[in-house]
Structure formats: structure tokens, C-alpha cells
Amino acid sequence: MLLEALSSPYTYSTILFIIAGLSFPIHLFGGYCILVKTPEVMKSVKWSLFNVHMWTSFLDLSMSFFAQPFISAPFTGFPMGVLHRIGVETDLLCYVCSVISYLMPVSIIGMFENRFFILFAHKTFWRFARHPFRLIDYLLAILIPLPVYLGTPEQEYARNVTFEQNPGLMLYNIPESPMFVVAIEKTWIRIRHLMLFSKFLIQLLVFVVLIRWNMNKSISEIKSMVSKNTFRMHKSFVRSLNFQVAIPLFIVCIPFMVNVFIPMFSTDLQGTTNLICIIIISMHGVLSTLVMVHLQKAYHVEILRIFGCKTAKIEKNVGGVVATL
Incomplete structure (x- = not known):
């Protein structure tokens, strides 16, 4: 019953508007919380953390x-969204998304590169290489989808x-939103997207491993260079990042798993795709934000304060920054 309802574009759109609200x-x-309540001792990570939160929120919305x-x-x-209803072209929406x-x-x-640089590489060659590295990643993210946008086929x-290949799709060719075909030949698009996501995943794993390896290797040296409280906060922060980042990474991988396995187990592929690929993905940023607020103590204190809950005694460092609960 649920999957059948989700197969309707109108029901699907209504649910997504509720999720957005x-x-x-x-x-x-x-x-x-990131901009105002990030502790002073962690200010070096504030903007990279806010950058993640911003793009995660944009993807959700x-x-x-x-x-x-x-x-x-x-x-x-x-x-089916607001931008389409006010006349934004579908091919442009595909590119932006x-x-x-x-x-x-x-x-x-x-964010992980920033942690690695601050903790372990600020006096190495990486201080020169990191900016071209970041620039290339941003350029690839912007340019890789561009050929698909520029090469959109004539829609009729x-x-x-x-429709000849899959007549069942005609059921969803509604007048107010005609079916849009990004490409007829999809093989090279899949290859490009898979290669780019693989590149990003490898980069992320490299920085996670480097941080973990260097932290274990240099734990005594770092403790002697910074205060015990600062080191504890950095270590706690990295641990919480692992949980926070695991949510969007896992959920972003869902569409790939759905395309492979769901046709084997579900007869209502459209309803299942809507539920898993879009509705759940549209909630991943909220889950990531809630995990961040729960795991970062300064943010956790703020939400308890807003709801009038009593919190444990807050210790302060020399600068008057919240350190522990």
C-alpha cells in the first residue's frame, strides 16, 4: 500500500514538501551552532565544518x-519542486543538482584534509600542494556534469x-511535467560518475587513514605540544566526524545498491525507488545534523539550554570556552 501510494508523483511531492518543512x-x-557555538579552541575547523553542513543542507533541500x-x-x-513550478528548465535543474x-x-x-593539515602537515610540503588539490576537486565537481547538460538530446x-524501450514509463508522463531524458546512451555517463565518486571515496579514505595513523604514531608528541584539554577535544572531534560523515556517505551509496538489488526483490520498482533513493536521501542531512549536535558537546549544551534542560557543570578553559560537560 505504501509503495503504491509513493508511485504517485503527487503523493510523492507532498511527502517531500512535508520533509522540507x-x-x-x-x-x-x-x-x-557551527557559526556561533563552536568552541574557540576548535575555531580552525569551524568553516570547513560549516562548508559540509551547507552543501549537505543544499542537497537535502x-x-x-x-x-x-x-x-x-x-x-x-x-x-516536481518549486523551481520547476516557477519555470526553471529541467536540464538546468539536473545540472545544478x-x-x-x-x-x-x-x-x-x-574537512578531513583540514584536520590532517592542522594536526600533522602544516610544516610539510602539503601546505603548498593542498590548495591546487582542493581547487581540482571543486573544478571536477562543476565540470564533470557539464557535458551531460550541454549534450541533452532533443526531448521529443x-x-x-x-517509451519504445520501456512502455511502462508512459504512465508517469504527466502533462505538467513531461518526462525528461538526460541521455539516450547512458554508459559513458555511468562510467564518468562512477570514476568521480570512486576518486572522492579514495581521497576521503586516504585522509581518514592518515589522521588515524599519525594520531596513533604521534600521540605523545601531540600531547606535549598542546594542552591535554585541547588534544582531548581534537580527538573527540575526529571521532565524532567519523560518525557524522558515515551517514551521508552510506546514504549517497544507496542509489547504487537500489539499482542493482531492488529489481530482484520488489515488483513495485517505482515506489521503492521513490522511497529509498529520494525520500531517504532527502533526510540524510537532517540525520547528519542531529548526529553532529548530539556528539559535539558545545552544540549539545546549546540545545539543552534552548529547551530549558539542566546541564552538567560546564568547565571552562583559560579563554572561557566550553570544553567538557
């Missing part, structure tokens, strides 16, 4: 509010070819 204030609160892609087949579907989906992992890589012809 619930998630927007949570995203705002997460941004407020693009899925649930601005674009609302109704994906009826790989690289085939139509938008693709760029945002790439900028999110780039921002996560940047593309729809006829697609």
Missing part, C-alpha cells in the same frame, strides 16, 4: 523542495526512444 529549521539550527526529482528510470524522470551532489563529498574531503525524439 520539518528539516529546514533543523538545518538552520545546525548552521547556527534540492531533493525535498527545490527540484524534487521523480526518477522513473536511470537518467530519466521529471522535477548533479553539481551539488558532487560538492557534498568534496566538502567532506576538505528521446522520449519516443525511451
Whole structure:
């Protein structure tokens, strides 16, 4: 029953608007905590953390509010969101959403790179190489989807070819949002996207491993260079990042798993795709924000204060910054 209802574009759009209304204030609160409540001792990470939060929130809201892609087949579907309703072209929406989906992992890589640089590499060659490295990642995120946008096929012809190959898609060719075909030949698009996501995943794993390895190797040296409280906060912060980042990474991988395994187990592929690929993905930023607020003590104190809850005694360092609960 649920999957059948989710197969309807109108029900699907209504659910996403509800999700957007619930998630927007949570995203705002997460941004407020990062900008205002990040402890002074952790100020070096504030902007990289805010960058991740910003792109994660943009991806959430693009899925649930601005674009609302109704994906009826790989690289085939139509938008139901606000931007489409005010006349923004579908091919432009596809390009912008693709760029945002790439900028999110780039921002996560940047956050871990920032931790690695601050803790272990600020006196090495990496202080010169890090800026070209970051620039290349951002350029790839912006340029890789561009050929798809510029090479969008003539839609009447593309729809006829697609409907011949899969007549069931005609059920979703609604008048107010005609089916949009990103490409007829999809092999090279899949290869490019897979290569880029693999590149981002490898980079992220490299920085996670480097941080973990250097932290274990140099634990005594770091303790002698910084205060015990500062070191404890850095270590706690890195640990919480692992949990916070695991959520969007896992959820972003869901579409790949769905495309491979769901057809084997579900007869209502459209409803399942809407539920898993879009609705759940549109909530991943909220989950990530809630994890961040829960794990970062300074943010946790703030939400308890807002709701009038009593908190444990707050210790302060010399600068008057919240350190422990």
C-alpha cells in the first residue's frame, strides 16, 4: 500500500514538501551552532565544518523542495519542486543538482584534509600542494556534469526512444511535467560518475587513514605540544566526524545498491525507488545534523539550554570556552 501510494508523483511531492518543512529549521539550527557555538579552541575547523553542513543542507533541500526529482528510470524522470513550478528548465535543474551532489563529498574531503593539515602537515610540503588539490576537486565537481547538460538530446525524439524501450514509463508522463531524458546512451555517463565518486571515496579514505595513523604514531608528541584539554577535544572531534560523515556517505551509496538489488526483490520498482533513493536521501542531512549536535558537546549544551534542560557543570578553559560537560 505504501509503495503504491509513493508511485504517485503527487503523493510523492507532498511527502517531500512535508520533509522540507520539518528539516529546514533543523538545518538552520545546525548552521547556527557551527557559526556561533563552536568552541574557540576548535575555531580552525569551524568553516570547513560549516562548508559540509551547507552543501549537505543544499542537497537535502534540492531533493525535498527545490527540484524534487521523480526518477522513473536511470537518467530519466521529471522535477516536481518549486523551481520547476516557477519555470526553471529541467536540464538546468539536473545540472545544478548533479553539481551539488558532487560538492557534498568534496566538502567532506576538505574537512578531513583540514584536520590532517592542522594536526600533522602544516610544516610539510602539503601546505603548498593542498590548495591546487582542493581547487581540482571543486573544478571536477562543476565540470564533470557539464557535458551531460550541454549534450541533452532533443526531448521529443528521446522520449519516443525511451517509451519504445520501456512502455511502462508512459504512465508517469504527466502533462505538467513531461518526462525528461538526460541521455539516450547512458554508459559513458555511468562510467564518468562512477570514476568521480570512486576518486572522492579514495581521497576521503586516504585522509581518514592518515589522521588515524599519525594520531596513533604521534600521540605523545601531540600531547606535549598542546594542552591535554585541547588534544582531548581534537580527538573527540575526529571521532565524532567519523560518525557524522558515515551517514551521508552510506546514504549517497544507496542509489547504487537500489539499482542493482531492488529489481530482484520488489515488483513495485517505482515506489521503492521513490522511497529509498529520494525520500531517504532527502533526510540524510537532517540525520547528519542531529548526529553532529548530539556528539559535539558545545552544540549539545546549546540545545539543552534552548529547551530549558539542566546541564552538567560546564568547565571552562583559560579563554572561557566550553570544553567538557
